Amino acid sequence: MIELKDTCKTYQTKNIETLALRGISLQIEKSEFVSIMGPSGCGKSTLLHIMGLLARPGEGAVYLEGEKINSYRDKDVARLRNQKIGFVFQSYNLIPDLNVIDNVEIPLLYRSVSGKERRKLAAEALEKVGLSARLRHFPTELSGGQQQRVAIARAIVGRPKILLADEPTGNLDSKMGDEIMDILEDLQQLENTTVVMVTHDEEKARRCQRIVRMFDGQLVH
Numbered sequence: 001m002i003e004l005k006d007t008c009k010t011y012q013t014k015n016i017e018t019l020a021l022r023g024i025s026l027q028i029e030k031s032e033f034v035s036i037m038g039p040s041g042c043g044k045s046t047l048l049h050i051m052g053l054l055a056r057p058g059e060g061a062v063y064l065e066g067e068k069i070n071s072y073r074d075k076d077v078a079r080l081r082n083q084k085i086g087f088v089f090q091s092y093n094l095i096p097d098l099n100v101i102d103n104v105e106i107p108l109l110y111r112s113v114s115g116k117e118r119r120k121l122a123a124e125a126l127e128k129v130g131l132s133a134r135l136r137h138f139p140t141e142l143s144g145g146q147q148q149r150v151a152i153a154r155a156i157v158g159r160p161k162i163l164l165a166d167e168p169t170g171n172l173d174s175k176m177g178d179e180i181m182d183i184l185e186d187l188q189q190l191e192n193t194t195v196v197m198v199t200h201d202e203e204k205a206r207r208c209q210r211i212v213r214m215f216d217g218q219l220v221h
């Protein structure tokens with residue numbers, strides 16, 4: 001589903017050059033649930049962003065379903081990202097002035113989907129995460145775990161083949177974190193979604209099929 005070949009990424013500021021990824025080669029198979037672990041600053045989030053086409057590598061190649069993405073134009077990359085990839089972040093990134101169902105609809109606004117169909121798909125996504133009774137609530141009226149469920153519903157509303165989650169349980173207590181892991185496992189097992197999750201939590205990582213470990217921008221075998 002995803003393949004990186006000799007991928008490097010450097011961030012340049014006025015005085016400092018930081019090599020975030022150092023020749024990463026990695027394959028993620030279809031319908032696999034993979035966790036990425038490592039100390040802070042080791043390049044986990046950068047790796048996830050390159051997998052999700054949010055950033056381009058400085059060197060190396062990125063393949064999505066066997067297609068090399070490096071040479072794609074920005075608008076084509078954006079289209080692929082919208083159609084095939086869903087994102088879940090630690091900080092939820094919900095819009096406070098929009099209610100739950102409006103937040104979930106957002107990715108569909110960039111597709112040719114009617115208002116009626118958007119509502120239907122958003123309601124279905126919220127049902128999958130157990131929030132059918134909260135459609136008209138606003139983010140500030142929800143617990144942290146419920147907000148993360150909304151974020152997952154937003155990520156899957158377009159039925160992506162790939163779900164990328166950056167510390168999705170990092171702001172939650174253990175019970176809520178386990179509930180989020182249950183949802184991710186169901187998506188992988190029942191919907192055949194490919195899930196890649198960055199986490200610091202060894203217990204959560206062990207629930208995945210495979211753990212990829214990083215240190216100083218490299219994979220640790």
